[in-house]
Amino acid sequence: MNFIKIFFFLIINFFIIFNYVHADQLLKFANIDEILQKTEIGKKTLNKINEIDQSNIKKLNSYEKELKNQEKQLELKKNIISEKEFNKEVNELKKKIVDFNKKKNLMVKEFSDIKKKELKILFDKINPIIQSYMNENSIEILLNTKNIFIGSKKSDLTEVLINEINIKIK
Numbered sequence: 058m059n060f061i062k063i064f065f066f067l068i069i070n071f072f073i074i075f076n077y078v079h080a081d082q083l084l085k086f087a088n089i090d091e092i093l094q095k096t097e098i099g100k101k102t103l104n105k106i107n108e109i110d111q112s113n114i115k116k117l118n119s120y121e122k123e124l125k126n127q128e129k130q131l132e133l134k135k136n137i138i139s140e141k142e143f144n145k146e147v148n149e150l151k152k153k154i155v156d157f158n159k160k161k162n163l164m165v166k167e168f169s170d171i172k173k174k175e176l177k178i179l180f181d182k183i184n185p186i187i188q189s190y191m192n193e194n195s196i197e198i199l200l201n202t203k204n205i206f207i208g209s210k211k212s213d214l215t216e217v218l219i220n221e222i223n224i225k226i227k
Contacts, residue, residue, distance in 0.1 A: 083195055087214045088202040093179070096222045102179045106172050113164045120157055124150070186225050187218060 093099035131146050138146075191199060199214070 084198045084200065085196050085212050085214045086200040086202050086205050086208055087218050090203075091215050092183070092218055092222065095219045096183070096226075098179060098182060098222065098226045102175050106175055109171060110168060113168055117157075117161055117164065120160070124153060124157060127153070182226060183222050186222050190214075190218065190221050 093103060127150055131143070131150060134146070135143055187199065190196075196214075202208075202213070202215070
């Protein structure tokens, strides 16, 4: 009976010590959005994406304004032209609206594809730098601050990574 007690005591202690040894992993976190906004390469990428988005918005607003003007002109003509001619122009306007919606959806899809591609290129460039920093400092896991409820300021690597990326990518 004593042997069984000693055996269970040793097993329980073994598992407690084993868990304590593995709890020594280094966990750090960083704000990925801030890294993208404050690194030079991140700023360039975000500016490029933003310029494409603004250009698309400008084109769509211009075309939408043109369609609204055509609609107003058509309403003004409503009592002047024949019903047949009016219906013909309404159908043409509807076709243009359908075309506008197709163009808009295509632009949104193309923009999304470009954004994914540009961000992938950016992450392909900065991931080796981050990985190298993690290896040098024996960091096993790096989490995004979006997934952290609370943490110590000394575990936040955001500024350190921003500096590393800016130094290594010029």
